[in-house]
Amino acid sequence: MRYQNIKSELREGINLVVVDRPKKLNALNRETIEELHQAMADAELNDEVKVVILTGSGDRAFVAGADIAEFSQYTEEEGRELAAEGQRKLFDFIANFSKPVIAAINGYALGGGLELAMAAHFRLASDNVKLGLPEVSLGLIPGYGGTQRLPQIVGKARALELIMTAEMIDANQALQYHLVNHVVAQEDLLSFAFDIARKIMKNSLVAISTAIKAVNANYDPQLNGYEVEIEGFGASFATQDFKEGTTAFLEKRKPNFPGK
Numbered sequence: 001m002r003y004q005n006i007k008s009e010l011r012e013g014i015n016l017v018v019v020d021r022p023k024k025l026n027a028l029n030r031e032t033i034e035e036l037h038q039a040m041a042d043a044e045l046n047d048e049v050k051v052v053i054l055t056g057s058g059d060r061a062f063v064a065g066a067d068i069a070e071f072s073q074y075t076e077e078e079g080r081e082l083a084a085e086g087q088r089k090l091f092d093f094i095a096n097f098s099k100p101v102i103a104a105i106n107g108y109a110l111g112g113g114l115e116l117a118m119a120a121h122f123r124l125a126s127d128n129v130k131l132g133l134p135e136v137s138l139g140l141i142p143g144y145g146g147t148q149r150l151p152q153i154v155g156k157a158r159a160l161e162l163i164m165t166a167e168m169i170d171a172n173q174a175l176q177y178h179l180v181n182h183v184v185a186q187e188d189l190l191s192f193a194f195d196i197a198r199k200i201m202k203n204s205l206v207a208i209s210t211a212i213k214a215v216n217a218n219y220d221p222q223l224n225g226y227e228v229e230i231e232g233f234g235a236s237f238a239t240q241d242f243k244e245g246t247t248a249f250l251e252k253r254k255p256n257f258p259g260k
């Protein structure tokens with residue numbers, strides 16, 4: 001599939017998805033959200049894709065937010081629809097993705113950019129990043145899940161301070177806030193992300209998918225996460241990966257998971 005605003009390429013089972021509007025600091029307009037949705041939907045269906053890494057093109061920005069020029073004239077109804085459609089098609093879609101999604105934050109991740117990174121399962125950062133939810137400086141609030149995911153990750157008080165001040169934090173503070181798991185030099189960011197992806201791929205991807213569901217259940221008020229865990233634990237016993245993993249352990253060899 002040909003994209004105008006993103007790039008998507010598969011390398012050794014790892015789907016690298018790059019937001020590619022560097023002149024606009026990779027700001028998310030509707031077309032970019034649609035293309036990201038398409039790339040993620042393809043990655044979900046493609047058995048060759050084991051892990052997805054999301055990043056931004058260039059060395060300045062991951063994503064500098066939703067495209068302000070695009071929505072500046074929107075009505076109340078259009079604004080509501082923008083948030084609802086974006087959350088459904090991209091942000092919730094990524095959070096509930098059945099395969100691991102890693103955000104490799106390579107520069108500014110502001111507003112929708114930080115929300116995109118927070119929808120991923122975990123985040124890595126280069127040492128030049130600036131992260132924030134500056135929406136109130138535009139007379140808005142975060143609309144792509146930021147008011148929910150930021151407090152889940154950093155705690156309510158830190159989230160409210162970041163949202164209220166509209167200020168950016170640097171890589172060290174993001175690490176201290178547990179907003180990113182690791183900080184590396186910018187030139188090492190992608191190879192570091194690929195190394196983590198390769199470590200993940202040695203394990204049972206069926207089990208990983210079940211684990212994502214169980215962890216996510218913790219944040220869904222409609223679900224009892226402990227019950228989801230019990231279900232997933234039980235279901236694991238019926239997989240070929242379980243047979244292979246336990247047999248390999250007992251035979252003192254490395255497992256070769258069929259991924260079923």
Ligand code: COA
Nearest residue numbers: 023024025027064065066067068069108110111112134135
């Ligand atoms: N939406 C639309 N365009 C954006 C954008 C966004 N969120 N963020 C950056 N851009 C565009 C700029 O308008 C500019 O385009 P132009 O060259 O056609 O004028 C280009 O990207 C470069 O940005 P610029 O502001 O000139 O770079 P800078 O180095 O001076 O500042 C930022 C970088 C990130 C601090 C600044 O661009 C910024 O504050 N962006 C908006 C962040 C934001 O509020 N995001 C939340 C949106 S809800």
